[in-house]
Amino acid sequence: MAASVALRLDLPMTLASPATFADGVREHQDEVYGVALRITGDRDAALDVTSATFLNAFRAFHRYDASRPLRHWLLRIATNEAISYVRKRGRELRRSVGVEQATTLADSNATPDAESVAREDRARIRAAVSRLPELYRVVIVLRYFNELSVDEIAHVTGRPASTVGVQLLRGRALLRGALENEQ
């Protein structure tokens, strides 16, 4: 199957060994889906974004620079796709996520054990992340979900590293403020 992919694309074998794209999909699909989910805040949207990411990656695979990590290239496409999706759906999507999260938080039947407290804390943080301005949300997700360094985030987003550093600080400050206001 992978061989036929490479043949159909008519790629030089040095650039795209037959297994590369197939392996990329297998290895990084959870991460690509995760970044889409954390940026869009919606499961269906994340599935759409992930499909679009792999489709675009497949079509543009001949432009992929094999000297750089495939993971970063895929994350870059996924981030751009997710941002486009969020811009299209925009406010409507964020509002629906907020309502979902609020409903989760308002569950008065939840037992106050350690696990449910931790779950509630995670839900609050995710809701706060999904309400962050797109500029900060992307760097926060890439840093704390994908575990990328500042330089790697700069490479993925195409922003200067110093800007990414500032945006991370500012994003965290906004998150902390949002979480403190809730308490």
Added chain:
Amino acid sequence: MRNDLRDDVLFDEVRLRRALRLEAAELPPRFDLATIVAQAEPRRPASAFAALLSTAVAGVAAAGLAGLVVVALLTIAPAVASEVFDAAIQILARAAVPASAIVATAQQPGISVAATFALAVAVAYEYAQRRERVHAVSS
């Protein structure tokens, strides 16, 4: 102070990492490479030809329909317009028969003199009536 700040940052980072991690229930279904490849594939010539043919047929049908509508409108329009014109002429003719008699009578010389005289009498009568009313009020 510096250590407190550092601890705070570390705590935030740990919380953030835990919160953003994908849970087992959130994991996506496996993405099928074959589906991606099928979606990315350019259309086969047969399906492209079929699409082109169906578009052409639809275009011809739409053009035929539009032409039919135009022809129908052009055919019906004169008939409708002539009916409306006929009806207007008939109404005008019916009104013209009594009107012409009135106009012919009014054109006689005696009628205009009599009408002028009647008007003068009416004005004089009205003037006399007003003078009487004014006199009655003042006296």
